[in-house]
Amino acid sequence: MITTVLDSSSDPMGAALQEYMKKGKASKLRVLSSLFDEDELPVPLLFREEKDMSDIERKALELARGRVLDVGAGAGCHSLVLQNRGLEVTAIDISPLSVQVQQERGVWDARVVNLFDPTFAEQYDTILFLMNGSGIVGKLENMPAFFNKMKLLLAEGGRVYMDSSDLRYIFENEDGSLDIDLNAAYYGEVDYQMKYRNVSGPKFDWLYVDFETLSYYASEYGFTATKILEGGHYDYLACIERQK
Numbered sequence: 001m002i003t004t005v006l007d008s009s010s011d012p013m014g015a016a017l018q019e020y021m022k023k024g025k026a027s028k029l030r031v032l033s034s035l036f037d038e039d040e041l042p043v044p045l046l047f048r049e050e051k052d053m054s055d056i057e058r059k060a061l062e063l064a065r066g067r068v069l070d071v072g073a074g075a076g077c078h079s080l081v082l083q084n085r086g087l088e089v090t091a092i093d094i095s096p097l098s099v100q101v102q103q104e105r106g107v108w109d110a111r112v113v114n115l116f117d118p119t120f121a122e123q124y125d126t127i128l129f130l131m132n133g134s135g136i137v138g139k140l141e142n143m144p145a146f147f148n149k150m151k152l153l154l155a156e157g158g159r160v161y162m163d164s165s166d167l168r169y170i171f172e173n174e175d176g177s178l179d180i181d182l183n184a185a186y187y188g189e190v191d192y193q194m195k196y197r198n199v200s201g202p203k204f205d206w207l208y209v210d211f212e213t214l215s216y217y218a219s220e221y222g223f224t225a226t227k228i229l230e231g232g233h234y235d236y237l238a239c240i241e242r243q244k
Contacts, residue, residue, distance in 0.1 A: 001116065001136070001137065001139065001142045002138070002202075003114055003116045003117070005095075005112050005113070005114050006094050006095055006201065006202075008096050009199070010199065010201050010202060011095050011096060011097045011098070011201065012194040012195050012196035012200065012201045013029065013041075013074070013095055013097075013098060013194055013201070014096060014097025014098040014099075014100070014101070015197065016029040017043065017047075017074070017097065017098050017101045018097050018100065019043075020043045020046075020047065021104060026043040027196065027197055028040050029042075029043055029194065029196050030194065030195040030196070031193075031194055032192065033190055033191055033192050033193070034191055035190055035191065046074050046075040048077055049077070050081045053077075054231065055229065055231065056130075056163050056229055056231050056236070056237045057078065057130055057131075057163075060078075060130055060161040060163065060228075060237055061078060063228070064082055064087060064126045064128065064161070065087075065125050065126055065159075066087070066125025066155070067087075067090075067124045067125050067126070068082055068087050068088065068089045068090070068124060068125070068126045068127075068128065069122075069126070069128065069153065070082070070091045070128045070130075071092055071128060071129050071133065071136060072092075072094075072129065072131070072133065072136055073091035073092060073093050073098070073099075073102060073107070074093065074095075074098055074102075075105065076091055076101065076102035076106075076110065078130055079091040079102065079110070080107060083106070083107065083108065089107070089108075089109065090111065091107050091109065091110045091111070092110075092111050092112075092113040092115065092120075093110075093112065093113075094112070094113075094114050096112045099111065099112045115136060116145065116149060120153075121152055123152075123153060123154065123158070124153055124154065124155060124158060125157070125158045125159070126160075126161065127153060127154065127159075127161070128160075128161050128162075129163070130162075132164055132165060132235075133162040133163050133164065134162055134163075134164035134207050134208065134209045135206040135207055135208070137209075138206065138207055139207060140207070140209070140213070140217070143217040143220075143221070144221060147218070147221035148221070150240070151221075151222070151242070154241075154242065158241070158242075159239055159240065161228070161237060161238070161239055161240075162214075162237070162240060163236065164207075164208055164235065164238070165208050165233070165234050165235040165236075166188070166208070166209075166210035166211070166235075166236075167188050167190075167208045167234070168187070168234065170187075171187060186213070188207055188208035188209050188213075189206075189207055190205070190208065191204070191205055191206070192206050211225070211236055214238060214240075215238075218240055219243075222242060222243050223240050223241060224241055224242075224244075225239070225240050226238065226241075
């Protein structure tokens, strides 16, 4: 779990967003992992409009109410939709170059902030974690820190909307059985590193979590998780709120 913000010199995603913002095109934003083959994150995807968003994203935006916190806001596509609807939105990201892009695109309250910074303690009615938003937790062992932070940031009656995916499909056999080592780390814990041109970011942990596991941890720390919507490939949107 990253607990600081990035330096501009080690901010590959931000560098990619800035180039796309200036030129309307960008090079390959590479995504490396010790668990998977090298992949690419299409930079234009991060600038998409509401009509190009997934059903899960659109549902989360539809449910947003009151004062909204958009965590890991990237280029600000979700914040801009909500802002245009008249909601008060704070967009945060650990990428300083991405936050510059958000500001240039018209996000009024865009900040370089790490969610887990102890000095960040404002309260919100809706907190959004989208584009596999559970990833920011990093590992299951960080769930206590995550839920304690949600207790601090959620206003009374507030809700978290988070999407994630169950990676079981990677380990699933044709008969439905799973090739998972139960003595190993949780199968949704992944490590990544991003590179853009000659800019390399730090390695970081990223968590894909199945809904049952998310619901278990939520209940352990005083929250209730409800599955709002299922996507087409083991992905889902969850609503997390304080137990009544």
